[in-house]
Amino acid sequence: MDKIRNEQIRGTVKVEQFGDKAREARLRWFGRVLRRNRGYIGQRMLEMELPGRRRRGRPQRRFMDVVKVDMEMVGVKVEEAVDRARWRQMIHCDFQLLQVTVRDALNQAMDEELERDERVFLLGEEVAQYDGAYKVSRGLWKKYGDKRIIDTPISEMGFAGIAVGAAMAGLRPICEFMTFNFSMQAIDQVINSAAKTCYMSAGLQAVPIVFRGPNGASAGVAAQHSQCFAAWYGHCPGLKVVSPWNSEDARGLLKSAIRDDNPVVVLENELMYGVAFEVSEQGLSKDFTIPIGKAKVERPGNHVTLVSHSRMVGHCLDAAAVLAKEGIECEVINLRTIRPLDVETIEASVVKTNHLITVEGGWPQFGVGAEICARIMEGPAFNYLDAPVIRVTGVDIPMPYAKILEDNSTPQIKDIIFSVKKTLNM
């Protein structure tokens, strides 16, 4: 039985959530009451206190209690009710664009590609009958069966090699690593058998394979399960490496990866799987792909450029929101692809803002940020820098377990804010 979420149904028929609509009605009435002249009974009722003692127990909620919360949620103040048009505009709730979690986005992308091309199949540990270790492949085995969704034994080197061999014979496998930490066991097959083959054979032998799985830090899984492999895979020619942040990225990049005739490494993030994002109607179409090698400006700004990938993009946007209140407008770039790196987008941004900060979850030495620094220095944007490029990275240690230690091992929003203020000399 398919699980169809409420958001999907609402999104399809373009209907708002009931609670949101009720809130809009309440605030509309409240505004109308405030705009009436003094002496209007409605106004008197707002502040009225009934005499006598109430019975014991929790105090009853009054209209003003509810409306205060509503106003906070929507972000309006009582004074603003005077301007009717503006009030109406501010409290209006639009039907929400479809909210899709990253997990569902990946699931849908794989489902659609499996349907579109018979040669596509998925293999990995627990991807079939268990529905995926992180439930990313939920429902696919039921729909496509043993031939297309294959559970493998715990033999990374073996099944990664098998996937590459199948790709050489013309199929289009998706090889899932339960986490990219385990891909180290199979990294010879990824690099030597997959990435280099097209070049070594002078174009005679293609390897249309996708390696995907969660990458980087999770929560409380300690050192052996928390490494970020963006720099390792991003180092090698012959590979394409993508790192989606939100659901639209996940859908578009995974689809592009599957349709690409070359080996692509898709670095997902386990902490992002459950996060829901709005996806536009265009983003939901079956042929929606995001070109590999193009970064996206998530938020325009003109004081400083923040470049990031995967989960850290969210942190950058949060930091930008906080800094905006102080008048610092950050331009946030979501790399989307690690290899090939879209330096042009970063350079264009640096020309505008003159300050650059890279943010990543991985270790600093020889990392993504280090590569961006080198490229910026070698390119035309160097002359537009008013300060050296700053790298905000994970701490240069194996990931600890205790929560306080783990929290302080990857960049937090305050680290980004601190770095922005430092580079802007504030």
Add this chain to the structure above:
Amino acid sequence: VLKVLLSLSNTARNIDFINGISLCIYGGARLVGSTRSFADFSPQASFDIKKCELHRLDQGPPTQALLTREQGLKYYRTMQTMRRMELKADQLYKQKIIRGFCHLYDGQEACAVGIEAGINPSDHLITAYRAHGYTYTRGVSVKEILAELTGRRGGVAKGKGGSMHMYAKHFYGGNGIVGAQVPLGAGLALACQYKGNNEVCVTLYGDGAANQGQIFESFNMAALWKLPCIFICENNKYGMGTSVERASASTDYFKRGDFIPGLKVDGMDVLTVREATKFAADYCRSGKGPILMELETYRYHGHSMSDPGVSYRTREEIQEVRSKSDPISMLKDRMISNNMASLEEIKEIDVEIRKEIEEAAQFATSDPEPPLEELCNHIFYNEPPMEVRGTNPWSKLKSIS
């Protein structure tokens, strides 16, 4: 004249004798050619071949093999071409025209030729780095192989791959990482099963690679999913400089598949290899799952050109194998003693092959090296042109696929 004729003919068949004499009398210049007409050769013969030791199999390949004259000549020609090609590569390497790695296959020709005779061109084959022989049997010309070894643009991989990375249709190299080709082979077999095209994949590895963990991972998955994969261990007794006794706790490589049935085959006899391969291919095609073959063979050269090959084995040992079990000699003797070919015919073939190899070597040494413009090409497949960073930031190179 009569004495000369007597010494030329091998058997005392009167008709041939008279033919010979008549040829001599009526066409003096023809003395150089064959003194027999082709109609006098036996079209085929049946040979007893060595029985294979079996593991988890009730029945093995047949102990008799039928060889037609045509097949015999074809196998001889192919093996001799491979032999001369490898010796030419040896020569070119010593002249420093071939660089880097060069792992020669001479001595093991019967394996490559026997396997190819037992499968179809539409089947798949993948091997490790000692791959020149298989590259030839899978359809690449000697010219293209030698040119690849010398790193010229006429090479099968345009000079980009070298000795260990040559590819052809349904031939997946040529793989440099010891043992990595075995999971790849299992994956090719998975694709055959997936597509349902009744093809099999022959996956070769050596006695040295037989201890790699990924091979056992491949065995497990191949048996679990009943992949149509023929795993073949070419046991040439030495993994680089380490003899099998010093490397493996169990040298019964055909039994190492454990739950996978296995057979041990005399790899110096092309007929035994062919029958065993046919048997294995039928087994896989019937959907019973993978099978393992150990081919007992020998390499005359060292592990690679930088290894003289005598520090870990005696020259006497090499000489003994050469004189007693050389695959090409064995086939030649069989054919001649059963009147399936004449010495002259064989010599003619040898001359032709020598010429072919010389021409190929000539091409391989005179063909120009690949142009520098192609340095960055073929990184990706089916990709729009892109820019690649050169050795310094101002060097922006172009890459097309």
